[in-house]
Amino acid sequence: MLARSSTSGIAPMTDPAPAFLALDGLSKRYADHVAVDALTLGVAQGEFISLLGPSGCGKTTTLQMIAGFTEPSGGAIRLEGRDLVAVKPARRGLGIVFQSYALFPHMTAAENVAFGLEMQRVPKAERARRVTDALALVGLSALAERYPRRMSGGQQQRVALARALVIQPRILLLDEPLSNLDAKLREEMQIELRQIQRRIGTTTILVTHDQHEAMALSDRIVVMNAGKVEQIGRPQDVYERPATPFVASFLGKTNVFEALVERGADGAAAVLGTVRCPCPPHLAGAGHVLLTVRPEKIAFADEGLACRIVSRVFQGTYWLFIGETPAGVATIVCQNDGAAQPGEGESVHLTWRADDAALRPLSGAGA
């Protein structure tokens, strides 16, 4: 599993040793299915890691096992080298922000934030000071005495974050924390969450199904599918160099063309129109390969892959084109730089840099 992600041609992430939080072959099996299948992951101190995948991929189960609400069926969780599974959930010292925020409805914002400090028997004066600081950190000083039901979703979210951070957790666990917010607020909270995490430096694990959220916030992304890790890497690496077809299709749109392999003077190459992409040796013998290229990496040119524009959609900051090519349907994204763009029904040619395309065998998975 991991071997695949580390041989995917990415400059390997220097794995900080020893890891602050280590998941070692972590598994959760139920009677009828495997929720998490031998997950191995090292998280460095201060790192922001996202577990990204569709629902049912095992990301939430993984978080629940770290938090202690779900018992692992196998494997180990170690925090600073010590076994975490043996520690009771109430003694793990982790801060958690839930998708539903899970604020205590019978307590004010300040009382919610103070709860964890009370449990730690922090003296009253220090408690008050730390609650004030935590609420100030999330910009909610004015609403300290307000009950959660009288707050907006975004405000409740901030209280939940303050409540998790005030206990100075060893790890901050975020379970789809932004998915109940509207798009604009979500974007603001992403930026704020990132800034707060940078400032405090708390090691953070985010569970999300939102690729934009994962890419915007994380130092590294763990892409999961059906209980297994598909790829671990920096957001740009995972996006630009997806290790598996699943990662390519899950993170952003991508074009998949069937290309003919030709042998020329410069070696084997996948050919589409006049665009030639050098073929790695293990694909050189194949008659056809699949070529994937991101929509924003395609440019219009005088020669290349012939394409007829079927539809053109204006999206404000960019144009979105759907075109028909001999190799299949193409999606093209062009920055709105003010230049004239081809119209619907027009015939154009598409081109891209060989570096921006990935090749894989026609049948079967794997990179």
Next chain:
Amino acid sequence: MSRNGPLALLFHALVMLFMLAPIVIVCVVAFTPEGFLSLPTNGLSLRWFKAIAGYPEFVSAFRDSLWLAALSSVIAVGVSVPAALAVARHRFPGREAVSAFILSPLMIPHVVLGVAFLRFFTQIGVGGSMVSLVLAHVVIVLPFAFRLTLSTATGLDRSLEQAAVSLGASGATLFRRVTLPLILPGVVSGLVLAFINSFDEVTMTVFIAAPGATTLPVRMFLYIQDNIDPLVTSVSAVVIALTVVVMALIEKLFGLERLLAGEGGGRS
């Protein structure tokens, strides 16, 4: 809120009238100067209220009823809370059976329970005591306490307790600071319903109460078997008045809606 048509309003008014009329009539009759139940009455008199003082067994029966209702409803809630939490949260073998067993007194006629308890308590040698009354009443009010507690426990968001655990709460602290406040509306309404049902119970209690120490409803029932004077109406009027005062006090001090509907109800 949609407005009701005139027919619907008339219907609602009639239902309200039907519900309130007996109570109003009892209260009016209580003020009669006559020696029998009469309506309309000729003038008003406190004669039958003063008469209560001459029957100390009514006062002691009232006190016993309060104690019985308080004890049995509190014990019933004490049993219901852990049972409801277990049934709401866990899937264990016999879960349905536990639930059905606790609710079963609702299905059994109180006459049957009365005869059964009479025989059983005599057999084990606690017949006619306050202990036997409390035990029997716990059984019949348990379904009310359990059902209402279960309804809030089932709706409890597990992540709230998980959040509390992650912040370091566990065991009794978790229950006292988070779980109990969250299920409190169900617990309080269960307690109130259990109390009322115990206070109200005649059919079963008639069988198991000792002649010397019995509950107010049974005392009244026994009294009207032999007498036709309006004493029972004045006793009823006192009970109604006390109920109104207690409800008003609870509303003033805690807010009825807050207790029964829960703090998360969104009103303030």
